[in-house]
Amino acid sequence: MSALAADAPARGPLRRFSNFLYRRPKLTLALLLLPPMLWLGVVYLGSLAALLAQSMFSVDDFSGLTVYQPTLKTYGELFQPASLDIILRTVVMAASVTLGCAVIGFPLAYYMARFAGLRAKAVFYLAVMLPLWSNYLVRVYSWKLILAKEGVITWLFGLVGLDGLLDWILALPVVGGPSLSASYIGMWVVFMYIWLPYMILPVEAALERVPRSLIEASADLGAHPRQTFRNVILPLAVPGIAAGSIFTFSLTLGDYIIPNLIGNSRPFIGMVVYSYQGTAGNIPGAAAFTLVPILVMALYLAAAKRLGAFDAL
Amino acid sequence: MDEKKPSAVSFRSVSRHYGEVRAADSLSFDIAEGEFFSMLGPSGSGKTTCLRLIAGFEQPTSGEVLIRGVSMAGVPPYERDVNTVFQDYALFPHMSMAENVAYGLMIRKIPKAERAARTETMLAMVALSGMGQRKPSQLSGGQRQRVALARALVNQPGVLLLDEPLGALDLKLREQMQVELKAIQRQVGITFIYVTHDQGEALSMSDRIAVFNKGRIEQIGRPDEIYEHPATAFVAGFVGVSNILSGPAAAAVAGAPAAFSIRPEKILLAAPGRPVPADSCSADGTIASVLYLGASTRFGVALSKGGELIVIEQNREETAVSASARQGQPVRLIWQRAHIQEMRP
Numbered sequence: 001m002s003a004l005a006a007d008a009p010a011r012g013p014l015r016r017f018s019n020f021l022y023r024r025p026k027l028t029l030a031l032l033l034l035p036p037m038l039w040l041g042v043v044y045l046g047s048l049a050a051l052l053a054q055s056m057f058s059v060d061d062f063s064g065l066t067v068y069q070p071t072l073k074t075y076g077e078l079f080q081p082a083s084l085d086i087i088l089r090t091v092v093m094a095a096s097v098t099l100g101c102a103v104i105g106f107p108l109a110y111y112m113a114r115f116a117g118l119r120a121k122a123v124f125y126l127a128v129m130l131p132l133w134s135n136y137l138v139r140v141y142s143w144k145l146i147l148a149k150e151g152v153i154t155w156l157f158g159l160v161g162l163d164g165l166l167d168w169i170l171a172l173p174v175v176g177g178p179s180l181s182a183s184y185i186g187m188w189v190v191f192m193y194i195w196l197p198y199m200i201l202p203v204e205a206a207l208e209r210v211p212r213s214l215i216e217a218s219a220d221l222g223a224h225p226r227q228t229f230r231n232v233i234l235p236l237a238v239p240g241i242a243a244g245s246i247f248t249f250s251l252t253l254g255d256y257i258i259p260n261l262i263g264n265s266r267p268f269i270g271m272v273v274y275s276y277q278g279t280a281g282n283i284p285g286a287a288a289f290t291l292v293p294i295l296v297m298a299l300y301l302a303a304a305k306r307l308g309a310f311d312a313l
Numbered sequence: 314m315d316e317k318k319p320s321a322v323s324f325r326s327v328s329r330h331y332g333e334v335r336a337a338d339s340l341s342f343d344i345a346e347g348e349f350f351s352m353l354g355p356s357g358s359g360k361t362t363c364l365r366l367i368a369g370f371e372q373p374t375s376g377e378v379l380i381r382g383v384s385m386a387g388v389p390p391y392e393r394d395v396n397t398v399f400q401d402y403a404l405f406p407h408m409s410m411a412e413n414v415a416y417g418l419m420i421r422k423i424p425k426a427e428r429a430a431r432t433e434t435m436l437a438m439v440a441l442s443g444m445g446q447r448k449p450s451q452l453s454g455g456q457r458q459r460v461a462l463a464r465a466l467v468n469q470p471g472v473l474l475l476d477e478p479l480g481a482l483d484l485k486l487r488e489q490m491q492v493e494l495k496a497i498q499r500q501v502g503i504t505f506i507y508v509t510h511d512q513g514e515a516l517s518m519s520d521r522i523a524v525f526n527k528g529r530i531e532q533i534g535r536p537d538e539i540y541e542h543p544a545t546a547f548v549a550g551f552v553g554v555s556n557i558l559s560g561p562a563a564a565a566v567a568g569a570p571a572a573f574s575i576r577p578e579k580i581l582l583a584a585p586g587r588p589v590p591a592d593s594c595s596a597d598g599t600i601a602s603v604l605y606l607g608a609s610t611r612f613g614v615a616l617s618k619g620g621e622l623i624v625i626e627q628n629r630e631e632t633a634v635s636a637s638a639r640q641g642q643p644v645r646l647i648w649q650r651a652h653i654q655e656m657r658p
Contacts (some may be wrong), residue, residue, distance in 0.1 A: 056334050213400075216390070216399070218407075219390040221396065223391055236406070
């Protein structure tokens, strides 16, 4: 005891400070969490609250100036048929993009997690991530060219003699258009391309956590591969699909560049927010529209939880 | 073996190679119906590979595995009348215990009422009745082990495969489960094939044991045969304490073969010069090491003509202090010739 006590005196202010922190783990934790909490609490949530507070004001129709009087008038405008149209269009697009990403991403993620060797897996990771390294705008503009009437897809369809099929697709009501780059189908394709990595990576991670012995146990108990997939693999992959769908769904809900560049220039939520807060100077309107994706996401997560998407976590 | 009734499992010159590695090297043996058969060996000896060949997770490189006389060549696991208790239990984490146990019945489309009844009976047999609604994550290791056993047995398979099922349990629980497993096997009468690296488990539960080494079987026999009459130096060393004399040290023992093994508890630690009975062998030496083990003491005796023998004595009078005081003491070791197991040179 006395020998220990003789060693104990701190040798400098830094040592004494670190001893002081060592004896107070809660204070240490508080000091570590303070900067991120400040960032999250004040800068992020604070600005979001300020934005939403703006939605309680309204814009004077005549002067175009913001009236700083609390009112629900701006929210009321969300329920105008034109606004509901925009909301519905955006939500349907986000849902289709999510579904498409899940259908395309799952087999790839499954192959990466179950069958690919170490080298092949590294190549796949690189291939999935590589598009994220280049500029988003450049990629969207490239797709605009690819999908254009004179673009490589029209040319390819012509090459194999399927231009009739392409014309038939473009003649479809609502989703068609004069060219792929000016149709909802084109927009859907570009959205899927842009957000696909955000679906593949969490699904791959979820599948990788399924031990091989579970699949063997299912076969051992008499289940055919199809039954094993439905009863064991898919339920255990659902949290990954849910995580991926949160990305693809919310990113599509908020995006304003792709609907601006691809499609038939009918407005999406992101575009409306962008134009309201910019040229139109309608900050309350922009703020009210910002609330829509937040509410839609909250509903989406509640529904996913209810359906048991997170039970296997 | 009964000629009319086919064996539960037969290996006919079965090999399984992974590149250059021979995990199973031309194995032929039969496991009788209703037998508790253990495959014992160190890790990498090929015992788990054999289990996976029976379950159908692996196919042999050459040779043939038969289950109840039917060749299993190309038959996938889900078409074999065999169920497995996995080393990590492999319980489905998204299902309750009852759903886990009922999985095989659900796959075979057994009606719901019968499914529930059989699941409940099985949970009762492994002493888990009334806990079927819990998820695997809410169970202890021992409980998970029981669920895994119930999930396999509920299908009434022809053969039950157990892959080191007690490895993750602590000692007390492991001993308790050994007793229960043996009792359950007698009750259901199913052939159990049990893979383990623990000689104690194999000796206490099995009807017969196959000792594996480097993809080959060193010896197959009843537990007492394996222990008392190890066929090879490997078996003598892996099962129990290695006590092998060969060369000049063995030649110095009157009436003993050129190379032999003797179990340490068969040797009497006597005073020097004590007369040796006619049916016994003896060797003189000094106590070189003493390990006090509580119930017994393990003496390492350096023989005066070379070599060392381990002697284990029950501690009737001995204490830790008196035992360690015997270090350096000259002794005469005496054992009956009948307890010697001759080794292949």
